[in-house]
Amino acid sequence: EKSTFDSDLTWVSKDSSLPKVVIYNARGTILSASKYGRLDNINYGSGPPVTVDHMIGNVTEVLKVAQLAVVSFPVTGGSAGLNSSLYLNITQHANRHLCTEGSDIAGGIMFHGTNTLEETAFGVDLTLNCSKPFVATGAMRPDTYISPDGRSNFFQAVATAVSPDARDRGGLIAFNDRITSIYYSTKSNANTPDTFRSIEQGNVGAFLGGQPYFYFSGPSYPTGRPHFDVTNTTELPAVVVLYGHRKFSLLSPACFQGANSLNRGLRRLAYVRGCCQWCQAAAELYKQGIPVVTVTRSVTGTGMPGIEKGPVFYASYLQGPQARIMLQLAINAGYTLDEIRNLFEAPLRSAIYAPAPNSEWFAEV
Numbered sequence: 520e521k522s523t524f525d526s527d528l529t530w531v532s533k534d535s536s537l538p539k540v541v542i543y544n545a546r547g548t549i550l551s552a553s554k555y556g557r558l559d560n561i562n563y564g565s566g567p568p569v570t571v572d573h574m575i576g577n578v579t580e581v582l583k584v585a586q587l588a589v590v591s592f593p594v595t596g597g598s599a600g601l602n603s604s605l606y607l608n609i610t611q612h613a614n615r616h617l618c619t620e621g622s623d624i625a626g627g628i629m630f631h632g633t634n635t636l637e638e639t640a641f642g643v644d645l646t647l648n649c650s651k652p653f654v655a656t657g658a659m660r661p662d663t664y665i666s667p668d669g670r671s672n673f674f675q676a677v678a679t680a681v682s683p684d685a686r687d688r689g690g691l692i693a694f695n696d697r698i699t700s701i702y703y704s705t706k707s708n709a710n711t712p713d714t715f716r717s718i719e720q721g722n723v724g725a726f727l728g729g730q731p732y733f734y735f736s737g738p739s740y741p742t743g744r745p746h747f748d749v750t751n752t753t754e755l756p757a758v759v760v761l762y763g764h765r766k767f768s769l770l771s772p773a774c775f776q777g778a779n780s781l782n783r784g785l786r787r788l789a790y791v792r793g794c795c796q797w798c799q800a801a802a803e804l805y806k807q808g809i810p811v812v813t814v815t816r817s818v819t820g821t822g823m824p825g826i827e828k829g830p831v832f833y834a835s836y837l838q839g840p841q842a843r844i845m846l847q848l849a850i851n852a853g854y855t856l857d858e859i860r861n862l863f864e865a866p867l868r869s870a871i872y873a874p875a876p877n878s879e880w881f882a883e884v
């Protein structure tokens with residue numbers, strides 16, 4: 520009798536003893552083609568799209584390491600146009616396929632446009648309810664390129680998903696011969712295949728002869744990585760990301776518009792001197808029950824929460840898009856302001872302040 524967790528899947532298989540891997544297909548350049556020849560890596564949407572079946576046909580080695588099934592999502596155009604319903608959709612499928620008790624599926628991989636791969640992957644990472652590998656990949660070159668990176672990335676993602684060593688690490692990205700943690704990864708280069716990086720935390724592993732090599736034995740999860748249940752979630756609350764620059768001319772008005780009805784406060788703040796306007800704006804929003812999470816604008820690193828718990832929350836080592844997703848999930852889960860602060864800051868606070876016997880360690884000397 521067929522159990523429900525995989526009743527929607529059709530397996531492509533050359534050997535029924537091989538582990539099973541589901542491909543969550545959200546397209547991207549990995550499945551794109553150019554009509555302008557083998558050197559074009561710019562107009563990648565111009566040719567007829569490549570299908571996953573075609574991809575498997577071009578990378579027949581995948582069927583020597585896994586049995587595959589494909590779930591395709593309705594994605595058209597570049598990945599910058601996607602929203603959170605995509606990852607909610609993917610994670611609901613992946614939870615059923617991978618995390619249902621008795622599931623014999625080893626892991627999942629995801630094809631995704633690289634522009635927002637890190638966001639969809641992060642959303643899935645925080646909402647997948649089991650320790651099986653979920654491995655995101657894509658490509659920077661269309662499949663028609665002289666040496667397309669997508670085929671190798673596809674093989675490496677599958678090889679990672681079937682590896683018992685890939686379990687218990689949180690979601691991973693397999694891209695350009697490297698494995699990184701989704702939690703810490705970002706697209707670092709708009710044009711080249713060596714783009715996904717976890718700049719500060721480094722690589723989890725690399726590929727040698729088509730096999731993943733993990734630098735540290737598991738289990739090993741990113742510090743502070745939470746889990747949210749989105750079984751019944753179809754939409755998430757709106758959270759905006761505002762880019763800070765000198766004078767922060769955008770931040771205060773935008774925050775206040777978001778909070779509605781704070782015109783008086785805005786006018787008053789315009790005259791505040793000596794203290795940053797946006798901190799004041801955040802403090803006002805905090806009073807209204809609206810959380811503001813701050814992310815460092817530096818390429819990596821973290822802002823540092825002070826000893827006193829304040830109205831601005833520090834996002835630890837998360838990037839802006841990732842912090843936004845975590846905040847949406849926390850608000851959706853009904854977290855209070857204190858719980859949201861704790862979600863973002865607890866790993867930092869316990870590292871910085873907990874070892875000290877008391878706050879006098881930090882008094883002026």
Ligand SMILES: NC(=O)C[C@H](N)C(=O)O
Pocket residue numbers: 547548549596597598599631632633634635657658659660
């Ligand atoms: N390299 C890529 O996948 C870019 C692609 N246009 C995207 O949707 O993100």
